[in-house]
Amino acid sequence: MSLEFKNIVKRVDSETHIYATDLKIEDGGFNILLGTTLSGKTTLLHLMAGLDKPTSGELWFNGKNVTGVPAQKRNVSMVHQQFINYPNFTVFENIASPLRISRMPSPEINSRVQKVSELLKLTPLLQRNPSELSGGQQQRTALARALVKDADLVLLDEPLANLDFKLREELRDELPRIFGDRHCTVVYATSEPSEALLLGGHTATLHEGRVTQFGETSKIYRHPKDLQSAKVFSDPPINSAKIEKQGGTFTLNEAISWPVLEKHNTMRDGTYTVGIRPHHISTLAGSENMTSIKGKVVTTEFSGSESTVHFGVGDQTWVSQSRGIHPIEIGATTDFYLDISRCLYFDTNNELVSL
Amino acid sequence: MKRFTWAAPTFYIIFLMLPIYWLLNMSFKTTNEILGSFTLWPNEFTLENYIAIFTDPTWYNGYFNSLTYVGINTVISVTVALPAAYAFSRFRFLGDKHLFFWLLTNRMAPAAVFALPFFQFYSAVNLFDTHIAVALAHCLFNIPLAVWILEGFMSGIPKELDETAYVDGYSFPHFFVKIFIPTILAGIGVAAFFCFMFSWVELLLAKTLTSVAAKPIAAVMTRTASTSGYELGLLAAAGSLTIIPGAFVIYFVRNYIAKGFALGRV
Numbered sequence: 001m002s003l004e005f006k007n008i009v010k011r012v013d014s015e016t017h018i019y020a021t022d023l024k025i026e027d028g029g030f031n032i033l034l035g036t037t038l039s040g041k042t043t044l045l046h047l048m049a050g051l052d053k054p055t056s057g058e059l060w061f062n063g064k065n066v067t068g069v070p071a072q073k074r075n076v077s078m079v080h081q082q083f084i085n086y087p088n089f090t091v092f093e094n095i096a097s098p099l100r101i102s103r104m105p106s107p108e109i110n111s112r113v114q115k116v117s118e119l120l121k122l123t124p125l126l127q128r129n130p131s132e133l134s135g136g137q138q139q140r141t142a143l144a145r146a147l148v149k150d151a152d153l154v155l156l157d158e159p160l161a162n163l164d165f166k167l168r169e170e171l172r173d174e175l176p177r178i179f180g181d182r183h184c185t186v187v188y189a190t191s192e193p194s195e196a197l198l199l200g201g202h203t204a205t206l207h208e209g210r211v212t213q214f215g216e217t218s219k220i221y222r223h224p225k226d227l228q229s230a231k232v233f234s235d236p237p238i239n240s241a242k243i244e245k246q247g248g249t250f251t252l253n254e255a256i257s258w259p260v261l262e263k264h265n266t267m268r269d270g271t272y273t274v275g276i277r278p279h280h281i282s283t284l285a286g287s288e289n290m291t292s293i294k295g296k297v298v299t300t301e302f303s304g305s306e307s308t309v310h311f312g313v314g315d316q317t318w319v320s321q322s323r324g325i326h327p328i329e330i331g332a333t334t335d336f337y338l339d340i341s342r343c344l345y346f347d348t349n350n351e352l353v354s355l
Numbered sequence: 356m357k358r359f360t361w362a363a364p365t366f367y368i369i370f371l372m373l374p375i376y377w378l379l380n381m382s383f384k385t386t387n388e389i390l391g392s393f394t395l396w397p398n399e400f401t402l403e404n405y406i407a408i409f410t411d412p413t414w415y416n417g418y419f420n421s422l423t424y425v426g427i428n429t430v431i432s433v434t435v436a437l438p439a440a441y442a443f444s445r446f447r448f449l450g451d452k453h454l455f456f457w458l459l460t461n462r463m464a465p466a467a468v469f470a471l472p473f474f475q476f477y478s479a480v481n482l483f484d485t486h487i488a489v490a491l492a493h494c495l496f497n498i499p500l501a502v503w504i505l506e507g508f509m510s511g512i513p514k515e516l517d518e519t520a521y522v523d524g525y526s527f528p529h530f531f532v533k534i535f536i537p538t539i540l541a542g543i544g545v546a547a548f549f550c551f552m553f554s555w556v557e558l559l560l561a562k563t564l565t566s567v568a569a570k571p572i573a574a575v576m577t578r579t580a581s582t583s584g585y586e587l588g589l590l591a592a593a594g595s596l597t598i599i600p601g602a603f604v605i606y607f608v609r610n611y612i613a614k615g616f617a618l619g620r621v
Contacts (some may be wrong), residue, residue: 026359051518071521078522088537100525145523155522 002027003048003153003185008057010043010209017043019210020057025185027062030176032196032217033189034236035206035232041189044206045155048187050074062152074153076315077146081158083138085130091117091141098149116148118343119178136167147178154179156188160195172198193235197221205232227273227350236278236308239318243274243345250274250340253314257341258291267353268344281320282337283328285307289341295320296333311336375598381591389587404592414593417572420486420601424561425554427490428497432550433543435494435550436501441531443502444509445517455506458499464558469495474563486562488573493554500553501546508542509535544611551604572597 004026010018018040025031033041046052047059050071060069066074077098085094092113093100099109116121120140127242130138139159146154160168171193179186192197196203196217204214205224213220213229224230244251245268251257260267285292295311295318302308302325307318309328320336328334345353379387382404383397392398407412442448443455471490474483482488516538520530536543561571576593607611 046518049518049522051521065592071518072524072526076522078519080513082513082515084513084519086513086520086534086538088534097525101529132433142519145519149523149564 002060002062003187004060004340005047006058006060008047008054008059010040010047010052011055014308018047018054021211021286023204023211023214025187027185028183029185030199030201031185031187032199032201032203033187033206034191034193034196034203035189036191036210039206039232040209042157043050043209045078045157045187045189049076049078049155066300070108075149075151076153076155077149077151078155079139079142079146079157079159081161083130083135083142083162085138085141085145087130089130090126091128091130093134094130094141095126095144095148095217098145102149112148113144116144119147120144136163136171139163139171143178145262147182150182150184152184154184154186156186158189158191161191169327175199193221193233196233201234205229207232223352224275224344225352227346227352230275230344230346230352236319236321238275238277238344239281239316240273240275240346241313241316241318243272245269245272254260256293256313258338261289261341264345271348272351272353273346275346276318276338277342278308278319278321280339280342281318282322282339283307283320283326283334284322284324285335285337286339289339291340292335292337294333295336297328297330300328300330302327309336360369362391376487378591378594378598381587382595384588384591385567386586386588389591401588404588405408407589408592408596414575417570417575419595420565420569421555421561421571421573423553424486424489424493424571425440427486428493428554429547429550431490432494432497433505434503435498436505437536437543438545439498440502440505441535445514455502461499462496466496466557470559472564473560477564484566484568485563486569489561489569490554492560492564493550493557496553497550498559500549504546504549505542505543508539510583512538541611544608545614548604548608550586552601555601578616 003023005023008018008021009016021044033044037042043052047054048070050066050073053068058065060066085091086097089097094116095113096109099112104112113126114123117126120143122137122140122144125133125137125141130141133141139162143159146156150253160172163171178197186201188199188201200214200217203217203220205212205220205228207228212232213225220229221233224233227240231240241252245260245267248260249257250260250272252274282290295312295313298310298312298317300307300309305323305325307322307324307326307328309322310317311320311334312318347353372488383400383402384394385399385401385403388394388397388399395576443451469492477483477488477492482491512535516534517530521527525534556573558571558573562574562577565571565574572592572593576590576597
């Protein structure tokens, strides 16, 4: 059992929303679609749900071609970013509605709704109307409705994006438990790399209608196939620059260069693009493998435990993220420490140089 | 200065209510008192005028006729406008924006323009002097209006609601009746109200398309003024009664209309 995209293309008028995509999602796992707005996450979910038909290509689900099958005939469920519930139904009827449609006997509906509402902590709210609930409770209701019918495929389209911070964390922590002992394939669309890392499973990185990479979340994070995947999977955006390898030295510009580490010895001399994640550039001197570069501070942002510093390198602006609060004057030129063992090198085709 | 803040609204309300008061005032007077002297309230209070209306079939049939074709028109307009508005709010199709605008232009021509073709046409198909003729004629104005209002309300409902329902297993008709219509009930109320109102106050087409069997109340009122001399008390009573249905309907949809204004469509 699996969900498989076979050469699927989606065009609307003359605009291509999804370029030829092949993707095979294994049964029973937690899968993440990671990409910015307009990268095609929602379109992919619509295709999976059967709310939209692909312009060409085939969609196979559990060994059957379901390309033209409408949503009603597929056993899928979906939760949207907006809190969508039926306003004229109570919470109980909202959760029960997919079961009522399939003409399930009433006692079984009751027991199923009870069970799922307990899981999502909705039991005391069952007789209320959705408009009387908080945002978090409304989204829990939507989740409960998606779970109650035991769908083979559960699609979650940025379900936490409209929640405020506390509720988002709370619900995100519960998600693995909620889906833990269920046999269903989950596809979760998000635009936040940190969310993908927290949820684990498999991730497909999306960029402008193309799936750039698909695989285990942590692997993709550590070994992005190409520069684009690395960019999608980095927040703040990954720093990148053209770099020249000559013998034992990488040279970025006259002022910045660092030695080639042993593991990079196999790389040929030539031009590469280096990618460095912001948290591998620190304002604090650290262990070995650190090289110091000078940069002019453009802006600084402090969160509770992290300092984010934007600084100029040549004609580019890079981002550094370090633990702790380190006030730095804007406009000052200061030292930044770059962990060269964590640098990613991409060749002229923007593909990762295998290590 | 602050002591007189009540003055402006008070005068304004008095100014607004004066014609209505005067109508009510006249309806409880005899015609002699109306013509003979200037009195601020009825000196000889009488219910004769109202009794005359409720006992004379040419009078009360006027109300019956009006309410019948207004009711039919409201039902037809809203029923036809619901799917049309849904299409305009949910789908993109060739020329959708032009069509939407063209619908509205139907409201821009005066009713007199259509009086002659309608009269000729309905006579030809033997619908002259029937309730349905007037109801259909009024659709010309009311369907575009209802589509316009309902489209606004429907566009306020995220299309994800439709998608959620399909994924849950609802067929389109089932979803439309069981979930969508209850969700936009406020909009349907507002649309129905405006259809009711326009049809209720429209005189020209209603008068042109009827003679006896479906004569609207407004037409009855004009006739009485010309034939039996000055029956001003009777006319005032008829006028007072004519205000009631409108006021009644407004009372029921008042909250919805406020919502409609908030959505920026009414």
